[in-house]
Amino acid sequence: MSFDLLSALAVFALVSVITPGPNNLMLMASGANFGWQRSLPHMLGVGLGFPLMVVMVGLGVMQVFELFPPAFIALQIASVAYLLYLAWKIATAAPPGEAEATGTPLTFLQAAVFQWVNPKAWSMALGAITLYAPGRSLNAVLWVAGCYVAVGVISTNSWTGLGTALHRILRNPVHLRAFNLLMAALLVGSLAFVLWR
Numbered sequence: 001m002s003f004d005l006l007s008a009l010a011v012f013a014l015v016s017v018i019t020p021g022p023n024n025l026m027l028m029a030s031g032a033n034f035g036w037q038r039s040l041p042h043m044l045g046v047g048l049g050f051p052l053m054v055v056m057v058g059l060g061v062m063q064v065f066e067l068f069p070p071a072f073i074a075l076q077i078a079s080v081a082y083l084l085y086l087a088w089k090i091a092t093a094a095p096p097g098e099a100e101a102t103g104t105p106l107t108f109l110q111a112a113v114f115q116w117v118n119p120k121a122w123s124m125a126l127g128a129i130t131l132y133a134p135g136r137s138l139n140a141v142l143w144v145a146g147c148y149v150a151v152g153v154i155s156t157n158s159w160t161g162l163g164t165a166l167h168r169i170l171r172n173p174v175h176l177r178a179f180n181l182l183m184a185a186l187l188v189g190s191l192a193f194v195l196w197r
Helices: 003-018 022-067 070-091 096-102 108-117 119-132 138-169 173-189
Strands: none
Touching: 003 022, 003 119, 003 138, 022 070, 022 108, 022 119, 022 138, 022 173, 070 108, 070 119, 070 173, 119 138
16 A cells, blocks of 8 residues: 555544544543543453454445345344444433443443444444455455554543543533433434435
8 A cells, every 4th residue: 555545544534533423422421420541441352343343344245235135124124223222221220439440341342342332443444444445355455454443542541531631520420311312312423324215
């Protein structure tokens, strides 16, 4: 991959991962509710799970949907249901003291698997492969995935760090409840991509 193409890919990848979406809203909510350290498995699940998805998409997962279109509809339904469940979980998260004792952030595996029902992740993976690995050669697909690993470090740390910084402001249970309701509403709002395209 040429330096110019790699630079363009890096900008595309950074812009696509750092803009608000389900992953980033959930990372911010996790940082606010559980802190950076307890959110680390969630961060790693996003940061490594999405590039793995990019590799799988680049190597032909989309052919399943081309051969069997109802599978794509089933994926959309599962995406909506799971995002609504996560929004409910965020909206009903316990206040800081209780959250530290009883609440749990997403695990590495949950966050990695979430990429497969995340509408923004699908859009990003398809766009990146189409633009930067159109021939779907293994080498090009791995460059795209590797770039997402690198920029994912920036994004996951930024959003979780923002949530962790907000934790100090959100020590008041009323403020935390309002924040969690806002994050849940924004997560549900992110479904507009799936429902109205």
